[in-house]
Amino acid sequence: MGEDVRIIVDGRAIAAPQGATLLQAMLDAGLDIPHYCYHPKLSIDGSCRLCSVKIEGMPKLQIACNTTVRAGMVVHTDDPDVAQTRRGVLELLLLNHPLDCPICDKAGECWLQNYSMRFGSRVARTVEPRRKHGKRLDIGERMLLDQERCILCRRCVRFCREVSASGELVIYNRGDRSVLDIADRRLDNAYSMCTADICPVGALETKDFHHRLRVWFFTQTASVCPTCANGCNIAIDESHNRIWRLTPRRNDAVNDTWMCDAGRLNYRFVASPARLRQPLALRDAALVPTSWTEAIECAAAHLLRVRDAYGGGTLGALVSPHLTVEENFRFGELLRVLGTKQIAMAVARGPSDNFLIKPEKAANARGVRELGLVSGADDGLGSLIDAVKAGRVKALYVCGDDIVRVLEAPRLAALLEALELLIVQTLEQVPAFARAAVTFPTTTFAEKSGVFVNFAGRAQRIMAAIVPPPGWLNDGEIFTALLNAVSSRQERFNPEAVWAHIVDSTAQFSRLTLERLGTQGAPLSPAGAPAAGQAPAT
Amino acid sequence: MAARVKKVMRPPPRIADWHSAVALLMGFWVTFRHLMVNLFGFSRGRQDFTVYYPEQRFLHAPALRGMPVLVQMEDGRERCVACGLCEWACPTSCITIFPAETDDQVERYPRVFDIDVSRCMFCGLCEEACPEEAIVMSRQVEIAAYSRAGTLWHKDDLLVPVAKLKTRIDYLRANYGR
Structure with a gap:
C-alpha cells in the first residue's frame, strides 16, 4: 500500500494506510465503533448498518466498514444522528431476539448485550409476539444452532465460504423471513467451531461449551495451542483451576483469528483422571x-x-x-x-x-x-x-x-x-x-x-x-x-x-x-x- | 518525606451541654418504661413477655432476610436456570453453580448449586439479581452446624416448595417493582 492518508474523526487526526476501510482505520486508532457484520479477516458484507457514521460532504450516513478512507475526510461518530441510527438498528435487532440471556452461553461476551446496554434504548416498543424458529438445532458434529438468536450478520456464512471453503451455512428467504440454516450438508468442517467465536450473539454455539460455565468467571491466559506444529495462538479460559475452553487469539503471522476444532477440543487431557499424579x-x-x-x-x-x-x-x-x-x-x-x-x-x-x-x-x-x-x-x-x-x-x-x-x-x-x-x-x-x-x-x-x-x-x-x-x-x-x-x-x-x-x-x-x-x-x-x-x- | 501535621482546633468537651443531658434522660426513660411494663404489664392482660425458643418460634416479618433458598416448583424442579447472576452478584462469593443441560423447554438447570452458609451475609443481592425469581431470602435463620462441611448447603438442602415461600415472593413483587 502507498502512503498513509490522514483523516479527522471527531476532531482527532488519524493516519490510515491507503485503501483501508474507514471502520478498520477507526478501530486501529482505538476508537470503539460498534459493528457486527464486519470482521477483519472476512469480506465486507455491510448488512448490519451499525457502524454508520456521518461524513462531511455526504448527504446521508455511511457505513464505515464499506467506506474507503480518503485524504482529508472529516468523520463524526458522536453526532446525534449516529446515536439515533445505532439506537434504531439495535431496536430492530431486538424486535425478534429472544431474551434468552439467562440460559445463553454467549451472555457476558455477547455483542448484542454489550451494544444494547451502551447504545440501545432501554424500552421495548413492540407489542407483536416474537417470531418462532428452531432452537438447539443439531447442525453438526460439534455445533448447535439457535435460529431465533441469529441477527443475520452473515459472518458465519462468509466464514464457511471464504475461510473453510466448504459453504455449509446459508441464509434462506429474504427480508424479515430470513433464517440461517445449513444447506445440503452438516457443519462438520475442520474449523466449524470458529463460527461460534465470530458469531456476535449466541446463535451458533459449540456443543463442547454448551451450558458449561459463565464466561465472566474465566481468567484468560495467552498461550499457544499444543496440538500441532502450527502453534496457533490461543487464550486458555480457566476457572476453578480447570480449563473450560480454548479460544483462538489473533496473530496475523500464524493463525489470523482461527484455530482448528481438533486443537480447540484438545484440552481435556489436562484434567484427565488417567493422568499420573505421582512418580x-x-x-x-x-x-x-x-x-x-x-x-x-x-x-x-x-x-x-x-x-x-x-x-x-x-x-x-x-x-x-x-x-x-x-x-x-x-x-x-x-x-x-x-x-x-x-x-x-x-x-x-x-x-x-x-x-x-x-x-x-x-x-x-x-x-x-x-x-x-x-x-x-x-x-x-x-x-x-x-x-x-x-x-x-x-x-x-x-x-x-x-x-x-x-x-x-x-x-x-x-x-x-x-x-x-x-x-x-x-x-x-x-x-x-x-x-x-x-x-x-x-x-x-x-x-x-x-x-x-x-x-x-x-x-x-x-x-x-x-x-x-x-x-x-x-x-x-x-x-x-x-x-x-x-x-x-x-x-x-x-x-x-x-x-x-x-x-x-x-x-x-x-x-x-x-x-x-x-x-x-x-x-x-x-x-x-x-x-x-x-x-x-x- | 515527613508527614505534615495540621492541628485542628476543637471546642473543649462540655458534659453539661443541655442536649446531651436530654439524650441521657431519654435513654433512662426507655429503660424505666420497660422495667415498668415488665413489672406491671400483667395487669393490662399481657401473658408472656418471652418467646420460649425453640419450643415456640417467632414468625418473622416477610421483610426479614434469612437464608437464601431455591424455589421449588410444583413439579419438583427448581426454578433456577443456572444463569450465574447470583453467583456474580454475591459479595462474599458464597454461591457456586455448575450448569447442565435438560431436555425440556428450559434447557438448563443447576447441576451443582452450593451456598456456603458460613460465608453468606444475608445481603439479599442474589435475590435482587435473580431474573427468574428462583432464589429468595427465606425466614430460615437456623444455620448452625457441627462441622464446616455442614455449613455447605447443597441443592437438595436449599430447595423449598414455592407454597412455603409465598409471603416472601408476594413481598418481593410488591416492593421490588416486579
Whole structure:
C-alpha cells in the first residue's frame, strides 16, 4: 500500500494506510465503533448498518466498514444522528431476539448485550409476539444452532465460504423471513467451531461449551495451542483451576483469528483422571507410587550406575517435542553432564491440510531441532534404535510417549526389551513402559511457562494457566533436580533465567528476549547469523 | 518525606451541654418504661413477655432476610436456570453453580448449586439479581452446624416448595417493582 492518508474523526487526526476501510482505520486508532457484520479477516458484507457514521460532504450516513478512507475526510461518530441510527438498528435487532440471556452461553461476551446496554434504548416498543424458529438445532458434529438468536450478520456464512471453503451455512428467504440454516450438508468442517467465536450473539454455539460455565468467571491466559506444529495462538479460559475452553487469539503471522476444532477440543487431557499424579518406581516387577524426592534419588542413582559401569556413551535419550525450549535446554545440559551421545526425538504424525493443521502433532519439534539436540531427517531415531539393538546403548531416558505412536508395538517392545535401564516421563501410565525403573509425571502446556517454536521457526510464549498440585515438579524442575543430583550443582529451574541464557548463547535465539516475544511471538534469527549488528526481523 | 501535621482546633468537651443531658434522660426513660411494663404489664392482660425458643418460634416479618433458598416448583424442579447472576452478584462469593443441560423447554438447570452458609451475609443481592425469581431470602435463620462441611448447603438442602415461600415472593413483587 502507498502512503498513509490522514483523516479527522471527531476532531482527532488519524493516519490510515491507503485503501483501508474507514471502520478498520477507526478501530486501529482505538476508537470503539460498534459493528457486527464486519470482521477483519472476512469480506465486507455491510448488512448490519451499525457502524454508520456521518461524513462531511455526504448527504446521508455511511457505513464505515464499506467506506474507503480518503485524504482529508472529516468523520463524526458522536453526532446525534449516529446515536439515533445505532439506537434504531439495535431496536430492530431486538424486535425478534429472544431474551434468552439467562440460559445463553454467549451472555457476558455477547455483542448484542454489550451494544444494547451502551447504545440501545432501554424500552421495548413492540407489542407483536416474537417470531418462532428452531432452537438447539443439531447442525453438526460439534455445533448447535439457535435460529431465533441469529441477527443475520452473515459472518458465519462468509466464514464457511471464504475461510473453510466448504459453504455449509446459508441464509434462506429474504427480508424479515430470513433464517440461517445449513444447506445440503452438516457443519462438520475442520474449523466449524470458529463460527461460534465470530458469531456476535449466541446463535451458533459449540456443543463442547454448551451450558458449561459463565464466561465472566474465566481468567484468560495467552498461550499457544499444543496440538500441532502450527502453534496457533490461543487464550486458555480457566476457572476453578480447570480449563473450560480454548479460544483462538489473533496473530496475523500464524493463525489470523482461527484455530482448528481438533486443537480447540484438545484440552481435556489436562484434567484427565488417567493422568499420573505421582512418580512411580519399579519394585518387585510392579510400579508403585513413590515420593518425588525418592524418585529423583532413585533415577539419579540408576543413571550414575549405568554411566559408571559402561560409560556415558551407553546412555540414550528421547527428547520430547511437547516440552518447552527451556526444558529441553536443561535436559540437554543434563545429558551433556552424563556424557550422552545418542539423542533422538520421536514426533507423532497425523493428518494435515493446507491451512492450519500441520502433520507434526507436537508444538515444539522445531525448537528441539534449533537447540541442536537432534539432527537428521528422522531426528536421530533410526540411529538410536540401531544403537540399542547393537547393545551400544544400555539405558534410555524417554520424555513423552510419542514413541508409542511412532513405533509399532512389537518394534517398541523389542527396543525396550533390549535395555538395561528405562526412565520415563509421561502424562499417563503407558503399558509399554511397564518396565521403567522410574516413571515421572510430565506437565502439560497449561501448567507451565516457556517458549515453543512453531514449524515456521516462530518463537512464541506459553503461560501457565492452572496451578499443579503442591509439591509437583514440572519437567524442567525434574531435569534440574537430576542435574543437581548427578553433579555438584545447586541450581533451580527458572524458565525466564534459562531463556535469558539461551538468548545469550544460541545464535538462532539471539535477541529474542521474552519482552520482544510478547504475546505475538517473533521469528528466529537465521541459523549462524551474527548475534549483533543485524536488522531486527519483523 | 515527613508527614505534615495540621492541628485542628476543637471546642473543649462540655458534659453539661443541655442536649446531651436530654439524650441521657431519654435513654433512662426507655429503660424505666420497660422495667415498668415488665413489672406491671400483667395487669393490662399481657401473658408472656418471652418467646420460649425453640419450643415456640417467632414468625418473622416477610421483610426479614434469612437464608437464601431455591424455589421449588410444583413439579419438583427448581426454578433456577443456572444463569450465574447470583453467583456474580454475591459479595462474599458464597454461591457456586455448575450448569447442565435438560431436555425440556428450559434447557438448563443447576447441576451443582452450593451456598456456603458460613460465608453468606444475608445481603439479599442474589435475590435482587435473580431474573427468574428462583432464589429468595427465606425466614430460615437456623444455620448452625457441627462441622464446616455442614455449613455447605447443597441443592437438595436449599430447595423449598414455592407454597412455603409465598409471603416472601408476594413481598418481593410488591416492593421490588416486579
